[in-house]
Amino acid sequence: MTTRREFFGSATAVGAMTFPGAARTAPADAGSREPGRDPAARRLRARTAIFAVDTDTRRNYDALRAELIKRLGPVVVVENDYRGGRYTLVHHGEQESVHPVCDIFELAKSVAHAPLGIYSIIAPYLDHPSPDLPGSGRLDPHDLDMVAFKGPATLDWLGPLQAFGATLATARQQVCDARMPHALEASSTRILDASVAFVDESVRRRSFDTTSFESFTGALTADIGTNITYAAQAQIEGVATLMRRWRDQVGEADWPGLYVVVLSIWTTSAPNQNSIIVKRFMDPVKADSHLIDLATAQPPADPVLVALDNLARIVADNIAAETVFPLNRQLADALKGPEDLVAREILAQLACPFRDTAARPR
Incomplete structure (x- = not known):
């Protein structure tokens, strides 16, 4: 069916x-038996004939869909990406693609992702957190076991963490030249400073634990919130400007559809x-x-x-x-x-x- x-x-x-x-x-041997006297062959032939109804239905549906695609419009296709979205307008057989969101969106999110970047490196080596930590009760033990598949007994994380630390340090050295809004620059500076400090301390001690990582990330909650605010503002402004332009371009008659x-x-x-x-x-x-x-x-x-x-x-x-x-x-x-x-x-x-x-x- x-x-x-x-x-x-x-x-x-x-x-x-x-x-x-x-x-x-x-x-292959079905034809060697007399269809009229072989119940299994008759059953197979009958079922194959019935299956053909759906096979033909699907083929005809594919043909309908292929022709319909050429006639769709107006349509806006949004590919959600790290730049705030790639927007494509399809109308009267023509396409226009735009990334409407300014760099502030990507800058704000890039810095806000620093703790997540550190997590991505150290996650396989996490220990089981103390039950006293704020989020420990919401952790699924099985999920944690699957993510922390190497455990804290190895130092394989050291090289990748040092390399990411160098990336963070370079960004921190040049953050003032990016010409971001003052509040965004301040929050980004604090996020990068704290991230570099966590990496340096972990490398120096050649160890880390869930407690120290959550202490580092928890202190950045407000600053990450500031970056999210700026990212949202940039995305709203960029998308709104584009949608207004496309609405005028498509026209009042076609836009409701x-x-x-x-x-x-x-x-x-x-x-x-x-x-x-x-x-x-x-x-x-x-x-x-x-x-x-x-x-x-x-x-x-x-x-x-x-x-x-x-x-x-x-x-x-x-x-x-x-x-x-x-x-x-x-x-x-x-x-x-x-x-x-x-x-x-x-x-x-x-x-x-x-x-x-x-x-x-x-």
């Missing part, structure tokens, strides 16, 4: 997917900062249905194609839902939403194991 569309965040070409059941063939697809890794997808900003510039009546947050395992090689491929599924299913299921609101909503068509029935059967036992596979 064909169910609710799947999102292929790693797709690299439209219609290039292979589906289960698309290449089912009979065993705008779709926005935001691609990001799962850990930044709900809510994603770009989604929050762009929603303010969309038609409020359609924003909830026309703003698509698409989580990907990794940034795709062609984010615009991936976004349009998924959007083509959504748009096609919006029409299919109302025409294929005109009398069943529940099934129609499932087809054109994120819910799988079979999901509710699975929930019902799991809740009541004796429901519809006759339909279960044997």
Whole structure:
């Protein structure tokens, strides 16, 4: 049974997917038996014929989607990245791509990431924290065991930490020349000073522990908050300026139909900062249905194609839902939403194991 569309965040070409059941063939010796007298052969032939219905359906759906992609618009595709987002407008078959956010965003986040950079090096060598530490009760012991897979008994971290310390020291020496706003420069200076000090002390002692690391990071909470404030301000201003320009460019007649697809890794997808900003510039009546947050395992090689491929599924299913299921609101909503068509029935059967036992596979 064909169910609710799947999102292929790693797709690299439209219609290039292979589906289960698309290449089912009979065993090589099936033809050596008389089909009329061999129940197994008849069953295989019958099932293959039935599978062909879905195979053809998927092939025709792929063809529809490929043609629909060429006609989508206006669409804004947002690739969430370290620069605040790469924005692409697709309209009337043309594309324009822009990084609208100024360098202050990246500068503020780069410095704020310094403690995370240190963590990335020392994490495999962490010890189990004291239960007296503020966050110890929220740590999953199994997660900690998987992350701290080497433990504190080795000094393999020393070289990488020294190298990162040199990067931090170079940034600290030149922070005044970056011409950042005064408050951002001050908070960044304190973050870099503390980070360099932690690295130097850990290298000098040839050891560190969770207690000393949390003491270092905890003291930077306010300064990291300042950097986040400046990053957010820069992102809002840059994206807002671009969206206003594109709104004027697209025109009042077409803008209400705008779709926005935001691609990001799962850990930044709900809510994603770009989604929050762009929603303010969309038609409020359609924003909830026309703003698509698409989580990907990794940034795709062609984010615009991936976004349009998924959007083509959504748009096609919006029409299919109302025409294929005109009398069943529940099934129609499932087809054109994120819910799988079979999901509710699975929930019902799991809740009541004796429901519809006759339909279960044997």
